[in-house]
Amino acid sequence: MRRQILLGIACLISSYAFAQKTFIHAGRLIDVKEMRVLTEQTIIVEDGKITSVTKGYQTPGSSDQAIDLKNATVLPGLMDMHVHIEGETSPTRYIDGFRDNEADVAFKSVPLAERTLMAGFTTVRDLGGSGVNIALRDAIAAGRVKGPRIFTAGKAISPTGGHADPTNGMKRDLMEDPGPVWGVINGPYEARKAVRQMVKYGADVIKVTATGGVLSVARDGSAPQFQLDELEAVVQTANDFGIHVAAHAHGDEGMQRAVKAGVYSIEHGTLMSEATMKLMKEKGTWYVPTITAGMSAAAFAEIPGYYPPVVAEKARRIGAQIQDTFAKAYKSGVKIAFGSDAGVYPHGENYREFVYMVEAGMPAMEALKSATLTNAVFMKIEDKLGSIETGKIADIIAVKGNPDQDISVMKNVVFVMKEGKVYKAEL
Structure with a gap:
């Protein structure tokens, strides 16, 4: 029996x-x-x-x-190596930061994650939010939420007043002096502490804002933000943990400092010079273009009141240049990983990056490879994914x-x- x-x-x-x-x-x-x-x-x-x-x-x-x-x-x-899955562009985005609690951000992120998956993107790299992205990553991995596989930076690292300083644009009694726990640093010592703090929170990758940015409420969108020793401290500390560093950068000087410091990838790269392209090839640095973000920001800037005036001015001046930079970098032989900066435009429209890449001269088959096998190589997971x-x-x-x-x-x-x-x- x-x-x-x-x-x-x-x-x-x-x-x-x-x-x-x-x-x-x-x-x-x-x-x-x-x-x-x-x-x-x-x-x-x-x-x-x-x-x-x-x-x-x-x-x-x-x-x-x-x-x-x-x-x-x-x-x-498909894989997108630059998204911000916690939120999405909106005329009320800058006010929402004063209204939404962490739980609100989390609930808002859930449909965005599902929309990304339904668009065919099964893996993404989230390059900065409030830290809710770490919990979202874990919820998706546990099967509680539908969404792509996420590798996340948690909170981006910025200098005081820099592109990712969360208190930019606030009145002075709200600004306070955020430190490494909030990803805001000054000097190599704080740089190391911030990296360790992000890893402690659960980050898979480190993101630094090597130059000013377009959508932050700060005057400059392209000047360098870190000294070389600060960037070197970030990279060295991240390398100790076996993770890489992605550098947001629009201006050329900030890019060169980041590449010399050993960052793994340059994100956006709008004003990249031929000299920087040459340096990136020598160092093996990857380029993640995010053309869709630039084109979208330039378009939204033409809608009255969509962005604060300081942001709209930068978006008009910087945004649409990214496609030309991509074309030059591609022809130059810089290593390119597919990344779109979803969140700067509506999630689920990530396919637009393919269209802009092909328009700029990359063959369709190569563009498809960039979002699959190339990105798997970029993330060092080609033995598991990408083909x-x-x-x-x-x-x-x-x-x-x-x-x-x-x-x-x-x-x-x-x-x-x-x-x-x-x-x-x-x-």
């Missing part, structure tokens, strides 16, 4: 495991590794991983799930049309699978 019970349990376990197989029939499959399009492929997914990719439409078993994507183009889950291959995590999306020929079809994502679970199937 006992043997029969054990055999029955074994059969149930076997049947359950077998039933977990998902057969995806892909009419077109983007092979980002070889930069080619495969046709009539079957992807088999089991326990959240890809177990095989074969030519032809394989017949699933009676207990297997079959997904028909024969009339679609299948790609790896549709046997053994990798099953992050798989599909679009109608041929994005290798018309990149604008990336707007219409009809299928999203993350870690083997289907979140969207508008077939």
Whole structure:
């Protein structure tokens, strides 16, 4: 009797495991590794991983799930290396900071995370918020909230009065003197403390504002904000923890200081010179362009009252230049990772970065690779993600049309699978 019970349990376990197989029939499959399009492929997914990719439409078993994507183009889950998932652009954004408690920010972030996932972005790097992004990352990882896999900086690091100083624009009795706990530093000692504090909070990456910024309520948008020794202290301390440093930068001098200090990536890079491009190639520094943010900020600046006057002036002057900088950096051979700065524009419209990249001269297939395998290499997770291959995590999306020929079809994502679970199937 006992043997029969054990055999029955074994059969149930076997049947359950077998039933977990998902057969995806892909009419077109983007092979980002070889930069080619495969046709009539079957992807088999089991326990959240890809177990095989074969030519032809394989017949699933009676207990297997079959997904028909024969009339679609299948790609790896997309990755955006620069988002701010806690919030979103709005004419009331600057006032909301005085109204919203941490819980309000958290609840507002939940639909933004889901919208990002539904747009086909299964992995993102969040480069700065209030710290709620750390809790959101954990909630998504635990399955309590729908959203992309998040690598987050928590709170960005800034000097007093710099781009990420949270008290900019406040009246003096509210400004106080925020320190490293708030990501505001002055000098190498405080730089080290701030990095350690962000790691203590749970940051996966460190973000510094190497120059002024466009959307902060501060006068300058491009001047350098840190001395070299401060940046070196940030990078060295982050490296001790085995994490990298992303540097927000618009002005060229601030970029050069950041690259010399050893930052991993330059974000935005609006006024980047040829000399800086050369230095980045020598140092192996990555460039995350965020063209969509620049174009969006310039457009919003033309809406009366959308931004405070000091912000609108910077947005008009700086924003739209990013696309030209991207074109020059790409032609120069600087390493480029896909990142859009979602939050500066509405979340879920991340596909626009593809359009701007292609407009600026990057071939469509290369743009698709930048948001998949290239970004996996950038994050050093290419053994797990970034391409549709046997053994990798099953992050798989599909679009109608041929994005290798018309990149604008990336707007219409009809299928999203993350870690083997289907979140969207508008077939």
